[in-house]
Each structure stands twice: as structure tokens, then as C-alpha cells.
Amino acid sequence: MENKSDFTGIRIGMWLFLYTEIILFGGLFVLYAVYLHMYPDDFVSGGKQLDRVIGALNTVILLISSFTVAASITAIRKNSKKLSLGLLAFSFLCGVVFLVNKYFEWGYKFHHDIYPNSETLTNGPPGENIFFGLYYVITGLHGLHVIIGMTLLAVSFIWVAKGKIEHNNFAMLENSGLYWHLVDLIWIFVFPLFYLVL
Amino acid sequence: MQNDAPQHLMGYKTLAAVLAILLMLTGITVGVSYVDLGIMNVPLALGIASTKVTFVLLFFMHLKYEGKAIKVSFLCTIFFLAIMISFTFWDVAFR
Numbered sequence: 198m199e200n201k202s203d204f205t206g207i208r209i210g211m212w213l214f215l216y217t218e219i220i221l222f223g224g225l226f227v228l229y230a231v232y233l234h235m236y237p238d239d240f241v242s243g244g245k246q247l248d249r250v251i252g253a254l255n256t257v258i259l260l261i262s263s264f265t266v267a268a269s270i271t272a273i274r275k276n277s278k279k280l281s282l283g284l285l286a287f288s289f290l291c292g293v294v295f296l297v298n299k300y301f302e303w304g305y306k307f308h309h310d311i312y313p314n315s316e317t318l319t320n321g322p323p324g325e326n327i328f329f330g331l332y333y334v335i336t337g338l339h340g341l342h343v344i345i346g347m348t349l350l351a352v353s354f355i356w357v358a359k360g361k362i363e364h365n366n367f368a369m370l371e372n373s374g375l376y377w378h379l380v381d382l383i384w385i386f387v388f389p390l391f392y393l394v395l
Numbered sequence: 396m397q398n399d400a401p402q403h404l405m406g407y408k409t410l411a412a413v414l415a416i417l418l419m420l421t422g423i424t425v426g427v428s429y430v431d432l433g434i435m436n437v438p439l440a441l442g443i444a445s446t447k448v449t450f451v452l453l454f455f456m457h458l459k460y461e462g463k464a465i466k467v468s469f470l471c472t473i474f475f476l477a478i479m480i481s482f483t484f485w486d487v488a489f490r
Contacts, residue, residue, distance in 0.1 A: 204402065205462060212465050216472040223476045230480060231487045233437075253425050257418060264414040267455045271405050371402075378456045385447050389440035393428035 204368055211372040215379050218342075222383050225335050229390060232327045239324020244394035246311070247332070248302065252392035255298050256384060262291030263381040266350070266374045273357060276364045285354045288377065292347040299340055303333075332391055339383055346380045349373035403460035413454045420447050 233240050269284035310317040311329055318326045353373045356362040362370050424443040432439065453459040458469060 205464075208461070209464055209468075212469065216468070219472055219476060220479070223479060227480050227483050230484050234484070234488055249425065249428065253421065256421050260414060260417045260421065263451060263455050264410055267405060267410050268407055271407060271410065274404055375456055378451055381455075382448050382451055385444050385451070386441075389424055389428070389444050393424065393440050394437065 202366070202368065204371075207368045208371065208375075211375050215375060218379055218383075222335070222338070222386075225331070225338070226386065226390070229331055229335075232324070232331065233394075236322075236324025236327065239322045240328050241394055242322075243325045243328035243332070244391060246306075247392050248305075249392045251298055251302055252388050255295050256388045258291050258295050258298075259381045259384050262288040262295075263378050265291070266377045270367060270370055270374055273362060273367050273370060274364050278357060281357055281370075282354060285350055285357065289347055289350045289354065292343055292350070295343060296340065299336065303336075335387055336391070339380070339387060342380045342383070346373070346377045349376055403457060405454065405457060409454065413450050417447055417450055 265284040265288045269281045269288070272278075272281035272284060306312065306329075312318070313330055313333055318329055350373055353362060353370045356369055420443055424440055427439060427443075428436070452469075458466065
């Protein structure tokens with residue numbers, strides 16, 4: 198009996214998990230759609246209070262990091278270990294920058310008394326309260342996914358360095374990459390829905 | 396184990412080209428958001444987002460080169476998601 202790991206099977210397993218994540222965020226987007234329909238004006242005024250420059254910057258950061266993760270897989274498969282490590286470290290750094298931006302963004306909002314159950318939101322228009330409620334839940338859950346994704350990238354980095362991930366054995370890196378791309382996918386929808394509503 | 400063929404290898408150039416397209420689409424969606432198109436703003440923003448997502452899925456996540464199992468199950472998930480969003484929305488919109 199040949200003992201060969203089943204790459205396809207490993208990927209199918211990862212995809213099955215990603216489907217559950219898609220449905221998880223999908224449920225939150227249903228809430229968004231329904232409340233946007235009920236309070237279109239409040240959602241627009243809520244969206245105008247978010248900084249679309251920071252939002253766009255974070256989109257660019259995630260897109261670039263998705264590219265570097267994908268490239269790091271190509272690199273390890275072409276046996277260029279150093280390049281792969283460099284690309285992974287860069288992707289991890291992108292995650293850090295993303296979270297720092299989010300920290301300042303949230304902090305700025307907190308400073309202006311906009312957070313769940315704050316005076317301004319409870320006494321303000323109901324739609325705006327819901328808009329920022331959804332904003333905190335969705336970007337918060339997304340931020341959690343960024344942290345998990347960064348953890349997976351860090352583990353992959355160590356495994357590449359130790360030689361546990363190689364040109365013919367890269368399933369771990371592959372799956373970490375898939376997870377990181379999912380984080381990117383969700384942000385691609387979060388960005389226009391929250392930052393770009395007119 | 397002939398069926399466990401090595402996965403398609405994405406070239407650096409292809410990946411870079413996809414990144415360029417994604418960044419361009421981001422620029423377009425931000426630019427368009429400053430123009431008031433009334434009711435068309437949301438569908439347009441979502442249309443561009445869907446295009447971007449398609450590129451990420453096909454190339455970064457190499458769905459294009461996957462076997463039937465992953466392709467079909469992915470489409471089923473999206474189909475279910477579409478039912479979940481649209482039916483709930485119709486219920487609320489025409490209540």
C-alpha cells in the first residue's frame with residue numbers, strides 16, 4: 198500500500214468549512230438587506246459617517262495580501278523557500294496593518310459616542326442605531342477572522358521554515374491561503390455595503 | 396494514484412494580473428460611489444463587488460482548476476445563499 202496524502206480530499210474538507218463561513222456571513226447580510234430596505238435614509242447618513250478612505254485603504258491592503266499568499270504557494274512549489282517565507286511574512290504584516298487601521302477607526306467612532314448602547318445611538322434615529330449595530334457585529338466578526346487567518350499564516354510560516362511544508366507537501370499552506378482569501382472575499386462585500394452607501 | 400494529480404500551478408504573472416484587475420475595480424467602485432446615481436448605486440456597487448469576488452475565487456482560490464466535487468458543491472452553496480437572501484427579502488419587502 199502506498200501511503201500518499203490525499204490533497205484533493207484535504208481541499209474538499211477545507212471548502213466544506215468555508216461554505217459554513219459563507220452562510221454565517223450570508224445571514225448577517227440578510228439582516229443588512231432587510232434593514233436597508235426599512236431605513237434607507239438612516240443607512241445613507243450612517244454610511245457617510247464612515248471614512249471611505251480608510252475603508253478603501255483596508256481593501257487594498259487585503260487584496261495585496263491575498264496576492265502575496267497566493268504567490269507564496271507558487272514560490273514553495275517552485276522550491277524557493279526564502280521567497281515563500283518573505284511573502285508570508287509580508288501577508289502577516291498586512292493583517293497587522295489592517296487591524297491597526299480598524300483599531301483607529303473604531304476608536305474614533307467610540308470617541309464620538311458611536312458604539313452599541315451609546316447615548317447618541319439610543320436617542321438618535323432607529324435606522325442609524327441598527328446600521329452601526331450591524332457595522333460593529335460584521336466588522337468585529339470579520340476582524341476575528343483576520344486574527345484567525347493571521348494565526349494560520351504564522352503557523353504556515355513556521356512549518357515552511359522547519360521544512361514541514363515543502364514543494365510536494367503544501368496542503369497546510371494551501372488551506373491557510375484559502376482561509377485568508379475568504380477573509381478577503383467577505384471584506385470585498387463589507388466595504389461597499391458600509392462605506393459606499395450613498 | 397493517477398487521479399491525485401498535482402494541482403494547477405499559478406504563475407506569478409497571472410496572479411499579478413489578477414491583483415491589477417482587483418485594484419482597478421476597487422478604484423472604480425470608490426470613484427463611482429461619489430456620483431449619485433439614485434437607486435442604481437447599490438446594485439452597481441454589488442455588481443463590481445461580485446466581479447471582484449469572482450476573480451478572487453477563480454484564480455487566487457483556483458476554483459477554475461478544481462475538480463467537479465468542489466465546483467458543484469460551491470455552486471450549491473451560492474444557490475442556497477441566494478435563496479436565503481432573496482426569499483427573506485421578498486417576504487419583508489412585500490409583506
